[in-house]
Amino acid sequence: MAHAHHHEPDLSAGNTTGVKHGITWLLIGGSLLVSSAGLGGKLEAGEAARAYLVFMIVAFSTCLGALFFVIVQHLTRAGWSVAVRRPAEALAQNLRWMWVLFLPIAWMGWNGTLVNLYPWADLDVLRSVSPAEADLVANKAGYLNPRFFFARSAIYLAVWAGLAHFYWSSSLRQDRTGDPAITAASRKWAGPSMILFGLSTTFASFDWMMSLSPAWFSTMFGVYFFALCATLGLAATVLLTKDIMREGGRLKGIVTTEHFHDLGKMLFAFGIVFWAYIAFSQFMLIWYGNLPEETTWFLARQVGAWLPLSWLLLVGHFIVPFVFLISRWTKRWNWTLYFACCWMLAFGCLDVVYLVVPHVPHDLGDFQTYAAFAEKHAGDGPHGPLVTYALAALFLAMGGARLALSGKSLVPVRDPSLGESLAFQNM
Numbered sequence: 001m002a003h004a005h006h007h008e009p010d011l012s013a014g015n016t017t018g019v020k021h022g023i024t025w026l027l028i029g030g031s032l033l034v035s036s037a038g039l040g041g042k043l044e045a046g047e048a049a050r051a052y053l054v055f056m057i058v059a060f061s062t063c064l065g066a067l068f069f070v071i072v073q074h075l076t077r078a079g080w081s082v083a084v085r086r087p088a089e090a091l092a093q094n095l096r097w098m099w100v101l102f103l104p105i106a107w108m109g110w111n112g113t114l115v116n117l118y119p120w121a122d123l124d125v126l127r128s129v130s131p132a133e134a135d136l137v138a139n140k141a142g143y144l145n146p147r148f149f150f151a152r153s154a155i156y157l158a159v160w161a162g163l164a165h166f167y168w169s170s171s172l173r174q175d176r177t178g179d180p181a182i183t184a185a186s187r188k189w190a191g192p193s194m195i196l197f198g199l200s201t202t203f204a205s206f207d208w209m210m211s212l213s214p215a216w217f218s219t220m221f222g223v224y225f226f227a228l229c230a231t232l233g234l235a236a237t238v239l240l241t242k243d244i245m246r247e248g249g250r251l252k253g254i255v256t257t258e259h260f261h262d263l264g265k266m267l268f269a270f271g272i273v274f275w276a277y278i279a280f281s282q283f284m285l286i287w288y289g290n291l292p293e294e295t296t297w298f299l300a301r302q303v304g305a306w307l308p309l310s311w312l313l314l315v316g317h318f319i320v321p322f323v324f325l326i327s328r329w330t331k332r333w334n335w336t337l338y339f340a341c342c343w344m345l346a347f348g349c350l351d352v353v354y355l356v357v358p359h360v361p362h363d364l365g366d367f368q369t370y371a372a373f374a375e376k377h378a379g380d381g382p383h384g385p386l387v388t389y390a391l392a393a394l395f396l397a398m399g400g401a402r403l404a405l406s407g408k409s410l411v412p413v414r415d416p417s418l419g420e421s422l423a424f425q426n427m
Contacts, residue, residue, distance in 0.1 A: 018247065019406045025399030032392035039385040048385075049108065049117040050212070050357050055389035056101045057208065057352045058232065061225075062397045063098065064160065064201060065233015066091035068226075069266075070167050071197060074183075075190035079420030083251075084259045086411055087240045089171055090401035091233065095164040097400070099157040109146050120144040120214040136293070137214045144214055149207060156204045159196050166193075168404075171412050178414035201226055209355050216297040220282040227278050228355075231271035231317075232348040235341040236394070238263050240401055242338055244410060254411055257332050258424050264331030264340070271344050272325065276318040300358040313354055317347040349390035357386070 033055065043051065066088040073081045108114040115122040119129075120137050127134035137144060167186060174182040202222030210221050218224075238260065245251045286294045301310050321343060330336040412418065 018244070018402055021243070021247075022399045022402030022404075022406060025395045025402060027399075029392045029395030029399055032388045032395060036385045036388040036392060039388065043385065045113065045116040047357075049113075051385045051389055052104060053117065053208070053212075054349075054352050054356050054386050055393045056105070057356060058349055058390045058393035059101055059397055060095075060098060060160075060204075061229045061348070061352065062232040062236050062394065063091050063094045063164070064197075065229040065231065066237055067095060067160065067164055067167075067233070068197060068230060069233060069237060071163070071190055071193050074167070074186045075194055077187055079417035080259070080262060080424040082415045082417050082421035083255050083411055083424075084237070084241055084263060086171070086405070086409070087244065087401065088233070088237045089168050090404045090408075091236055091240060091397060092164045093168040093404050094397055094400040095160040096168075097161075099161065102153060102157060105153075106150060109150055114146055118144075118149075118211055118214070120211060121146055133215045140214065144211060149211075152203060152207055156200045156207075159200045163193055163197065171415075172408060174412060174414050175409050180416045183416055198226070201229065212356065213297050213300075213359055215293055218282055218286070218294070218297075220278055220285075224275075224278045224282060227270060227275035228348060228351055231267070231275060231344055231351075234263060234267040234271060235344040235348065236397065238267070238337060238341045239345070240398055242334070243398075243402075244405075251410055254422065256424075258426050259421075260334075260337055261328075261331045261426050264325060264337050267341070267344060268321075268325045268331070271348070272318060272321050276322070279313075279318075301354060306354075306358050309350070309354060313347065313351060316343075317351060321347075345394060349394070352390065353386050 036051065036055065069081075069088045070085060070092055072078075073085055105114075105117070108117060109121075115125050119126045119133070120140070123134050123138055123141070126137060142148075166189070170182050170186050173179075202225070205222045205225035209225070210217065241251070241255060241260075241263075245255060283298065286298060300306065321340060324330055324336075324343075325340050330340065415421075
């Protein structure tokens with residue numbers, strides 16, 4: 001691939017097409033969000049709140065997955081990925097403004113309706129529905145209370161915004177100055193950054209999703225959420241890069257089949273194999289232990305219309321993409337990798353629905369009573385707004401990334417490892 005060293009394409013993204021794409025995607029995402037809210041007006045308050053939470057989690061997960069990719073490249077001092085790092089940086093920088101998406105949750109806390117989403121927010125309301133669960137959750141009140149919940153959430157949002165800004169601004173500054181010390185600093189701080197990333201995403205998953213069922217707990221839930229972030233972030237990075245490349249041959253000779261091959265391998269490793277390992281381990285240990293306070297969460301997902309969804313996740317998130325992407329050629333052909341990424345985005349969104357929406361109190365007694373309650377309250381399965389909310393989140397993330405790239409180089413042109421990336425070939 002020596003020709004890559006002599007190829008000097010226009011790497012600037014400062015064209016009207018890129019800006020138009022970004023604005024178009026943002027408008028589509030905004031329209032979907034508004035239409036979702038309209039559809040959600042027909043839902044009960046709790047259902048509408050969970051539908052919005054699906055939107056928020058999909059948006060954050062996509063950008064957090066891209067942030068993980070950026071940090072891990074610096075952490076491992078990887079040279080191959082420099083040519084494809086800028087689209088991931090653009091996706092991750094959305095985290096600088098995504099705190100806005102948390103404002104509706106904050107508003108619920110302000111006007112006293114947070115209990116519609118999180119049962120622990122008002123123990124009196126919870127006690128009227130499930131006394132035993134209320135007593136159990138009361139023991140967690142030191143952690144599960146609105147004031148501490150919002151304080152922790154503010155920390156997560158600040159950490160993510162800070163990490164995203166650091167790597168985005170450092171990368172752009174190096175484009176201007178060419179100072180190799182900037183890369184050295186990015187690598188130096190990658191270790192602490194990864195620790196902050198891991199802690200913040202783990203606790204955010206506990207607070208924002210696991211506490212939807214406050215009597216339930218799983219020590220593997222944070223790792224499950226990380227696998228979800230990796231799925232959405234890596235798939236979105238590939239699609240964003242391919243979208244840029246369709247515009248007048250941009251990145252031709254810079255981003256090659258070799259780079260997409262490795263991105264496909266990372267998606268296969270984190271989004272399919274690692275996700276399946278964590279999902280199965282969590283399920284198997286809880287099934288084997290057979291403790292009521294643990295099994296309730298899975299039972300809510302194995303009644304009514306949620307049972308087919310559980311099987312669909314197993315087949316669509318693991319079996320089908322595993323068979324499809326395990327071959328070398330499917331990761332190297334343009335249309336097969338594109339299809340695989342669209343597929344993984346769809347099932348990543350479905351996974352968020354699976355995590356967020358179903359809920360049944362844990363102390364209803366025998367399984368027949370439990371199943372009857374579930375059929376009535378959680379048996380309808382996914383509803384319309386969930387799909388449009390998830391799509392809105394993806395369009396907003398991709399649109400924000402396209403706008404951020406306008407006027408910027410599409411590649412870290414003065415990164416010390418760019419030459420290694422341009423010459424990269426898989427063995």
